[in-house]
Amino acid sequence: MKAATIRDVAERAGVSVASVSRVLTGAGVVAEPTRSKVLEAVEALSYVPHSGARSLSTSRTDVIGVILPDLFGEFFSELIRGMDVACRAQGRHLIVSSSHDDAANAAAAIRSMRGRVDGLIVLSPHLDSGELTSSLSGRLPVLLMNGGDLDGQQPSMAVDNTGGARVAVEHLFSLGRRRIAHVGGPTGNLEARQRKQGYLDAVASAGAQPMLAQGEFTQASGFAAAARLLASDQRPDAIFAGNDAMAVGVLLAIQEAGLRCPEDIAVVGFDDVPIAELVRPGLTTLHIDIAGMGRRAVERLLTEIDDAAANSPQAANDAAREIIVPRLVVRQSCGASTSTQGFSGERP
């Protein structure tokens, strides 16, 4: 009743396991009669190689792991989709591990990946990210995303959050808004801090006063934060949200308060998740090619893995830090007088 092993196949074909292995892996040369006998036995037993066993002896699993803090929202789904595409293209599998709110938790997850993956993509928007990979991964190829660049020599990718935020806020100022508020993400989140910093920078150089509200990167928290802002005696005339999910919450809060966007209050988000184009008014936001980022991350990790396997002295450019520069996408919510852009309906 148990699944057939390579030995069963060898026996039935009247050859050695080595020969079976040879025809199945394609390595080495096999005489035609042998090959067909093997194939026949494989067919008869409907044999499928046990990848776990294979991994143990080749010490490569063909799977890469992704450690991420959460799985909520469109950002992560787009990211994973991009990674999956790249993996498939390379015959790899993707194993995901999420909901790692704190560093200790993430560390445990990383450890539990040993022997299960060939490399890791770690999204740790926590402050203590550097320590994570350096100390915890016993020489497992790792690609850091959106984390701190503590040692500077770890292969990594990151979005220029500060710069993006600055662009957003400057855009609002250029549109004549003066009282620009910011709904920030979780304080423990590095990206949230960077975006907030960009906001503060822009506000400072405009000689304006900052107005801050605290959110959690979720739609509901954006709604709540905006409600607080709107209730204040000095109501803002624009709100820059730390991400699109919160921006959508802000939009809803404005609506609920009987105010109009962009007339009364302009709104700008960050990320350009698919939904940003669909809400009314269309959300002005900073575009990131999220899926593309995921794809690219996998590709980089894969070359890192290959280099490690080839024992080449880690090609210099592997260790670089790649910066993704977000691009401002102007829709209706910021009140810019662009020609009213119709929806394309072109999203797949």
Add this chain to the structure above:
Amino acid sequence: MKAATIRDVAERAGVSVASVSRVLTGAGVVAEPTRSKVLEAVEALSYVPHSGARSLSTSRTDVIGVILPDLFGEFFSELIRGMDVACRAQGRHLIVSSSHDDAANAAAAIRSMRGRVDGLIVLSPHLDSGELTSSLSGRLPVLLMNGGDLDGQQPSMAVDNTGGARVAVEHLFSLGRRRIAHVGGPTGNLEARQRKQGYLDAVASAGAQPMLAQGEFTQASGFAAAARLLASDQRPDAIFAGNDAMAVGVLLAIQEAGLRCPEDIAVVGFDDVPIAELVRPGLTTLHIDIAGMGRRAVERLLTEIDDAAANSPQAANDAAREIIVPRLVVRQSCGASTSTQGFSGERP
């Protein structure tokens, strides 16, 4: 430079590998002095067990695989999120494999999972799904989702698509709409066919004429299909889309055509993905607890796995087919005169 193995730990601790294994797995009894010596060595070498090797000898991987046709859109991301939650709760990992458009492709993916997972959740909305699991999985626990129930004894879950579609269409008729069109999903997709069937049933029993347009379950295809429908000489006064993504496309097409929804044309979708609540007008649709479904699927597969391990004669209720009945959620797009529901902003 290589990672430490259990042998290194044993050596350093001055004990046998068996003892190390005992303290690490918690199985068997170990004297206190031995235990602490081991722990100390583990710490010093920052040893982490190799899960691949462990899997081979225990023949359990603690990971479950998910085979799905695609990774596009909110439906799949919600589903995966639900699965991930359940997996984490049970200390399991999730390995995903997507983009299996045809059966052969999916079959290959399933095979490649042997030795990598303890069980499989297969989403195969293709017509030839039954064959897949029966022939291809050599006694690997499998849970079928939204696939055909060919043998009837395979553990499975499915949405009542036909019934849900009927409810949607009947609702539109009850609102006074008479010329109700349907934008269907891919013809090869079982769920798409079932929803279409429900539409046809409802139209027939209302004595009306069906109007069909073909889509691909994507927003863009919904947009295109609706455009065609709107251009026809007998323009519909309502459109029931095969899923929410297409419904959103329909909404955009109506807008683009200078028509109003729901006044001129009512729209109803299917799935109730998060975005359905956010588009304007709010999309009336059939609600499915997608994440909950994913969670439940994992739970069922896990008990299936446990039963298989315990060699218990596959508990009878394991093999049941579980039907999820979607619930109509009325928002604005269908034109029902409900009290204008404000947005809650409560989505996380």
Add this chain to the structure above:
DNA sequence: CTGTTAGCGCCTTCAG
């Protein structure tokens, strides 16, 4: 070209 034989890293009887 093919078969034999070690491992890969770990768990697990089975004696001691």
Add this chain to the structure above:
DNA sequence: CTGAAGGCGCTAACAG
């Protein structure tokens, strides 16, 4: 309570 030894299923030299 502990250690020695035999696998788990497969690949990879190394001899024939």
